[in-house]
Amino acid sequence: MPLSSKHLLGLYDTPVEDIRLILDTAKTFREVLERPIKKVPTLQGQTVLNLFFEASTRTKLSFELAEKRLSADVVNFSKSGSSVQKGETFKDTVNNIISMKVDIIVVRHESAGVPQFLTRFTNAKIINAGDGRHEHPTQALLDIYSIEEKIGSVKGKKICIVGDIAHSRVALSNIFALKKLGAEVSVCGPLTMMPVNIEELGVKIYSDINKAIAENDVLNVLRIQLEREAGSSIPDLREYREYFGINAERIEKNNKDILILHPGPINRGVELSSDVADGPYQIILNQVTNGVAVRMAILYLLGTQN
Amino acid sequence: MKVLLQNLQIFDPQGIQNEKKDLLLEDGIIVKISDSIPIDSGVEKFDFEGAICSPGFFDMHVHLREPGREDEETVLSGATAAAAGGITEIACMPNTTPTIDNAGMVDFIKQKAKGHLVNVHVIAAATKDRKGEYISPMYELKESGAVGFSDDGVSIKNAFILRKAMEYSKMLELPIIEHCEDESLAGGAMNESEVSTKLGLPPVPSVAEDLIVMRDILMAEYLDASVHIAHISTKNAVEMVRQAKSRGVKVTAEVTPHHFTLTQDSLYSYDTNFKMNPPLRSKEDVAAILEGLKDGTIDVIASDHAPHSPEEKDYEFIYAPNGIIGLETIVGLTLSDLYNKKILSLEKVIEKLVVNPRKILNLPLPKIAEGEKANLSIFNPDLVWTVDANKLKSKSRNTPFDKRIITGKALAAINNGKMFFEDEFISLSA
Numbered sequence: 001m002p003l004s005s006k007h008l009l010g011l012y013d014t015p016v017e018d019i020r021l022i023l024d025t026a027k028t029f030r031e032v033l034e035r036p037i038k039k040v041p042t043l044q045g046q047t048v049l050n051l052f053f054e055a056s057t058r059t060k061l062s063f064e065l066a067e068k069r070l071s072a073d074v075v076n077f078s079k080s081g082s083s084v085q086k087g088e089t090f091k092d093t094v095n096n097i098i099s100m101k102v103d104i105i106v107v108r109h110e111s112a113g114v115p116q117f118l119t120r121f122t123n124a125k126i127i128n129a130g131d132g133r134h135e136h137p138t139q140a141l142l143d144i145y146s147i148e149e150k151i152g153s154v155k156g157k158k159i160c161i162v163g164d165i166a167h168s169r170v171a172l173s174n175i176f177a178l179k180k181l182g183a184e185v186s187v188c189g190p191l192t193m194m195p196v197n198i199e200e201l202g203v204k205i206y207s208d209i210n211k212a213i214a215e216n217d218v219l220n221v222l223r224i225q226l227e228r229e230a231g232s233s234i235p236d237l238r239e240y241r242e243y244f245g246i247n248a249e250r251i252e253k254n255n256k257d258i259l260i261l262h263p264g265p266i267n268r269g270v271e272l273s274s275d276v277a278d279g280p281y282q283i284i285l286n287q288v289t290n291g292v293a294v295r296m297a298i299l300y301l302l303g304t305q306n
Numbered sequence: 307m308k309v310l311l312q313n314l315q316i317f318d319p320q321g322i323q324n325e326k327k328d329l330l331l332e333d334g335i336i337v338k339i340s341d342s343i344p345i346d347s348g349v350e351k352f353d354f355e356g357a358i359c360s361p362g363f364f365d366m367h368v369h370l371r372e373p374g375r376e377d378e379e380t381v382l383s384g385a386t387a388a389a390a391g392g393i394t395e396i397a398c399m400p401n402t403t404p405t406i407d408n409a410g411m412v413d414f415i416k417q418k419a420k421g422h423l424v425n426v427h428v429i430a431a432a433t434k435d436r437k438g439e440y441i442s443p444m445y446e447l448k449e450s451g452a453v454g455f456s457d458d459g460v461s462i463k464n465a466f467i468l469r470k471a472m473e474y475s476k477m478l479e480l481p482i483i484e485h486c487e488d489e490s491l492a493g494g495a496m497n498e499s500e501v502s503t504k505l506g507l508p509p510v511p512s513v514a515e516d517l518i519v520m521r522d523i524l525m526a527e528y529l530d531a532s533v534h535i536a537h538i539s540t541k542n543a544v545e546m547v548r549q550a551k552s553r554g555v556k557v558t559a560e561v562t563p564h565h566f567t568l569t570q571d572s573l574y575s576y577d578t579n580f581k582m583n584p585p586l587r588s589k590e591d592v593a594a595i596l597e598g599l600k601d602g603t604i605d606v607i608a609s610d611h612a613p614h615s616p617e618e619k620d621y622e623f624i625y626a627p628n629g630i631i632g633l634e635t636i637v638g639l640t641l642s643d644l645y646n647k648k649i650l651s652l653e654k655v656i657e658k659l660v661v662n663p664r665k666i667l668n669l670p671l672p673k674i675a676e677g678e679k680a681n682l683s684i685f686n687p688d689l690v691w692t693v694d695a696n697k698l699k700s701k702s703r704n705t706p707f708d709k710r711i712i713t714g715k716a717l718a719a720i721n722n723g724k725m726f727f728e729d730e731f732i733s734l735s736a
């Protein structure tokens with residue numbers, strides 16, 4: 001069974017059957033990753049371009065590993081900042097690179113809509129690796145995979161995303177997918193970090209972190225962007241840590257069954273205390289491993305369909 | 307040279323209304339108006355059966371890019387785009403490079419436009435270099451021909467300088483035209499809404515507009531000065547203008563066709579031709595705008611014609627510049643979406659495209675009468691056509707209305723002894 005689209009632009013437009021197919025396929029690749037020889041010949045002869053217009057270490061590494069394990073030829077292009085400043089349009093920049101005839105493009109960009117824009121002038125299959133504050137579908141899928149690996153289907157589970165929701169593509173992709181899969185989704189953070197009309201996506205808002213811990217099965221904790229937020233959405237990091245930070249004491253007092261996810265990199269002592277980041281409630285490193293499997297699944301499904 | 311325009315349904319707010327007439331022009335002057343004028347030899351005739359003729363349309367919010375970005379639009383290409391859109395007079399905004407903030411610059415634009423069918427009026431900057439620090443030399447600007455003052459692109463920076471600008475221009479009896487947007491809330495790529503949340507685009511809230519509309523109304527009221535709100539786009543702003551008018555405040559407002567035809571839902575395509583400032587708003591805002599047009603709260607329809615090169619519109623969404631071209635679609639969209647949908651009567655359409663812009667800028671309203679210079683727009687409200695961006699006369703192509711089917715079309719513009727008809731200029735003088 002193939003995916004219904006030749007691209008993975010976001011989870012807002014991805015049908016639930018496709019989401020399930022990706023998660024199921026990821027299981028197979030998760031097993032491959034446990035083998036002594038982790039390489040399969042699935043994408044032999046296909047070229048994948050990792051087009052990163054924004055600094056990223058983890059996501060790029062994860063994709064690259066997934067591509068190499070599927071035996072694809074891998075080309076990397078990284079450039080941060082806008083093409084505008086260099087007097088070259090984005091379209092020119094990209095046209096230059098894709099004239100090399102690539103089959104799949106994995107793209108990250110600080111402007112929302114860039115993956116969609118790319119589909120208009122290339123024939124390659126596009127995978128969104130994060131566009132602005134819009135979507136980060138592979139991250140959400142690996143989050144969901146990791147939750148289900150630990151506690152079973154997300155259907156009916158209470159999952160809360162904690163942090164700067166307004167600036168988070170991880171939050172948005174998680175909300176879209178989790179809602180489709182039947183989870184009860186909520187968000188927690190100061191109101192200054194909530195995008196307008198977030199309730200219309202069918203999520204509940206918490207402003208009390210203790211309550212969020214007590215009433216949910218899973219917390220997906222976002223990284224607080226130190227540069228961005230100091231002085232605008234929150235008074236300072238100390239206040240955030242004191243009122244929204246997650247530490248072992250809060251967990252033990254409110255809900256010892258909670259599962260903690262974090263997309264990384266962690267600001268230790270801000271959104272997560274070290275005792276939580278290294279403690280028994282979190283599955284942060286599983287997320288990293290599963291990320292490779294989920295990305296292999298997506299590359300495989302898109303790469304092998306016409 | 308004599309030209310006979312046949313079978314025109316005349317609508318002159320100061321004269322003949324809803325009567326079918328023939329018009330005989332000689333060297334660009336209306337020499338005879340009659341039910342039927344026999345064709346003499348040597349007279350070129352144009353049969354306009356089914357079309358309406360009004361005094362020339364006036365678009366009071368146009369960005370010509372000269373000087374600075376002549377690759378996007380020049381005074382002449384913009385004026386020709388206006389003629390092709392059925393418009394005989396435009397007022398251009400001062401945000402060129404350099405800024406139109408001195409008499410020499412006003413003169414430069416005027417010189418460029420000299421001899422064209424379209425009268426190009428100049429709105430000069432309200433403050434020097436539109437920086438909001440010192441008011442511009444308004445006296446001198448008026449003497450050189452400026453018809454109003456605006457820092458369009460941005461609001462006049464703060465209440466103190468706004469006050470000075472309003473007082474000074476009040477003395478000169480010229481309006482202040484305000485782009486209303488609170489600077490500290492500005493900078494987003496679309497209207498803040500559930501759609502911006504879903505699309506992950508940095509939002510600009512409607513309250514950014516509302517705050518400045520409120521400030522400007524209160525200041526105009528306090529000083530008994532006048533202010534014209536450019537491209538109004540929010541429900542609250544419309545309501546504030548309505549209430550202010552009922553208190554007798556000298557406030558007027560304009561709306562663009564894109565703000566009464568499109569909503570933020572268009573942004574789902576991430577097409578940069580839907581990126582403008584003010585941004586496309588919600589359905590509720592559009593409904594309030596239609597109400598405001600109906601009850602007269604909104605006085606004027608203006609295009610906010612803003613040419614940008616294709617290169618710039620190919621930038622990533624958050625970097626692409628704001629604005630769309632509109633001179634060649636404003637009349638069609640008004641007829642299609644307001645007149646034909648029975649939002650506005652013909653009389654009201656003429657008020658908003660012909661009468662009120664001139665009233666606000668204190669310019670004479672042309673008459674359709676024997677002995678008068680012909681300054682006319684001819685349009686067919688029933689003609690169905692499809693916009694083709696590649697065929698527009700503007701140097702730029704950034705329109706969200708490409709391929710749109712429109713009912714109602716401008717057919718001809720006549721002014722200054724020239725007629726623009728079927729894609730070309732025809733000289734009407736000897």
Ligand SMILES: [Zn+2]
Pocket residue numbers: 458459460485536537583584
């Ligand atoms: Zn403006």
